[in-house]
Amino acid sequence: MTDSLREALRQAAADGVPQGSDVTGQDLLQRGRNRARFRRISGTTVGGLALAALVSIPFVATSSSSSDGDGDADQDDSPSVTVAERPMRTVGGNGCGSIDDYEDWTRPVVSRTDVGTTVVLLSPDGTTWAMCIGDDAADMATFATGSRVADDPGLNWVRVLFWNDDCVTGVDEQVCSWGAAGQTPPDVARMTFESPDGRTSDATVQDGFFAWQSEVDEIDVFNQPLWLTLYDADGAEVDRLNANRHPGGW
Amino acid sequence: MGRSYDEEYVEFADAALPRLTRTAYLVCADRHRADEAAQQALIKLYLAWPRVQRRDGLMPYARRTVLRSLIDEARRPWRRELADSDLLETLDQPQPDSFGRIDERVELVRALQRISARRRACIVLRYFDDLSVEETAGVLGCSVGTVKSQTARGLRDLRVALESVGVTRIRIGKEVLAT
Numbered sequence: 001m002t003d004s005l006r007e008a009l010r011q012a013a014a015d016g017v018p019q020g021s022d023v024t025g026q027d028l029l030q031r032g033r034n035r036a037r038f039r040r041i042s043g044t045t046v047g048g049l050a051l052a053a054l055v056s057i058p059f060v061a062t063s064s065s066s067s068d069g070d071g072d073a074d075q076d077d078s079p080s081v082t083v084a085e086r087p088m089r090t091v092g093g094n095g096c097g098s099i100d101d102y103e104d105w106t107r108p109v110v111s112r113t114d115v116g117t118t119v120v121l122l123s124p125d126g127t128t129w130a131m132c133i134g135d136d137a138a139d140m141a142t143f144a145t146g147s148r149v150a151d152d153p154g155l156n157w158v159r160v161l162f163w164n165d166d167c168v169t170g171v172d173e174q175v176c177s178w179g180a181a182g183q184t185p186p187d188v189a190r191m192t193f194e195s196p197d198g199r200t201s202d203a204t205v206q207d208g209f210f211a212w213q214s215e216v217d218e219i220d221v222f223n224q225p226l227w228l229t230l231y232d233a234d235g236a237e238v239d240r241l242n243a244n245r246h247p248g249g250w
Numbered sequence: 251m252g253r254s255y256d257e258e259y260v261e262f263a264d265a266a267l268p269r270l271t272r273t274a275y276l277v278c279a280d281r282h283r284a285d286e287a288a289q290q291a292l293i294k295l296y297l298a299w300p301r302v303q304r305r306d307g308l309m310p311y312a313r314r315t316v317l318r319s320l321i322d323e324a325r326r327p328w329r330r331e332l333a334d335s336d337l338l339e340t341l342d343q344p345q346p347d348s349f350g351r352i353d354e355r356v357e358l359v360r361a362l363q364r365i366s367a368r369r370r371a372c373i374v375l376r377y378f379d380d381l382s383v384e385e386t387a388g389v390l391g392c393s394v395g396t397v398k399s400q401t402a403r404g405l406r407d408l409r410v411a412l413e414s415v416g417v418t419r420i421r422i423g424k425e426v427l428a429t
Contacts, residue, residue: 004420004421005373005377005405005408005420005421005422006377006378006380008354008355008358008420009276009358009374009377009378010378011355012276012355012356012358012359013272013273013275013276013378014272015355015356016272016275016276016279016281016284016359017268017271017272017275017281017284019268023267023285023289024260024263024264025259025260025261025262025263025264025267025292026260028259028260028263028267028289028292028293028296029256029259029260029263029296031289031293032259032292032293032296032297033296218366220366
């Protein structure tokens with residue numbers, strides 16, 4: 001005798017989660033009320049804290065001399081460029097808020113693609129850069145991150161690789177995508193990213209920074225190498241390296 | 251006089267919690283995480299109740315929130331490593347009990363964890379929650395075509411995973427797994 005998948009799933013779920021949870025709707029109501037109260041109390045300070053965190057984020061890129069922290073540096077075969085050991089710290093899911101919150105910051109790069117818009121922001125004193133992604137440059141509520149500007153990005157090349165797999169659960173009908181942003185190494189005029197699914201596209205390179213974002217068919221590619229090729233102004237290849245130092249996320 | 255906002259919420263939460271917990275359990279194979287994900291989803295629902303009730307629909311919102319929280323959590327390296335090592339160890343050493351079927355259902359839940367999150371979500375929504383292709387697409391926020399293709403690939407992956415541990419009595423599609 002056989003069971004249909006439907007019936008087998010029902011029985012498996014019942015085995016794992018028998019009826020009779022101790023938690024009731026009344027309990028959840030109370031927790032929801034508490035959460036709402038906390039939101040009201042803390043809501044007015046969140047915006048200020050997010051901006052403060054952004055400005056005070058420590059420098060996280062590593063120099064070439066210290067890039068052997070996780071043993072993968074040699075795989076890059078990259079004498080002139082170092083991929084950051086760790087990604088930028090996320091300021092917060094809504095850290096960018098309205099991009100008007102950064103009114104005084106300049107925008108070296110505003111890159112619009114089919115996937116969305118990536119904006120690189122530079123602080124008024126030129127010491128800190130940040131990145132926001134979203135559907136529209138006017139309301140960049142999706143992501144924020146940043147780092148101090150490196151004096152010599154050839155040795156301390158700062159970059160961040162991010163990806164969005166909210167497409168899995170369909171949040172706001174987002175597509176699967178990944179991208180990168182950061183400082184452009186010196187003498188580099190063009191940057192090309194080559195995804196494992198065969199997509200190849202150029203980053204927007206401008207004023208010492210770059211931004212790149214691309215759709216993917218399957219989130220499986222996030223576990224695979226993302227090959228980045230750098231070219232100089234004459235079109236000659238400067239370097240080629242795997243920019244996906246943190247396969248699968250962090 | 252109509253019922254209050256809170257009364258409506260409590261009634262909905264009491265009815266939805268067991269179902270959401272079971273959906274979460276099939277997605278993550280961990281009772282405690284499933285409890286937490288379902289409860290957190292319903293708390294978020296409370297905070298967004300008027301908007302969700304008006305615009306999104308209560309159960310689709312709750313399901314979407316549960317799936318999102320589980321998948322976000324699975325992306326954290328420490329969580330992922332634990333789940334993978336647990337899973338592989340178990341799948342490599344199946345130990346059938348004398349009743350067989352209980353054992354196969356345990357293997358089914360474990361096998362689900364071996365397929366990608368999106369495909370797993372499609373299978374659970376389609377075959378456990380009995381959602382239509384259109385409803386599944388609504389919860390996952392993708393096209394009907396994506397749901398169809400991901401479900402088909404998920405069933406294929408699930409079949410392979412079950413065969414590898416000798417599960418023989420669960421019909422997937424019209425096929426019965428070979429003995």
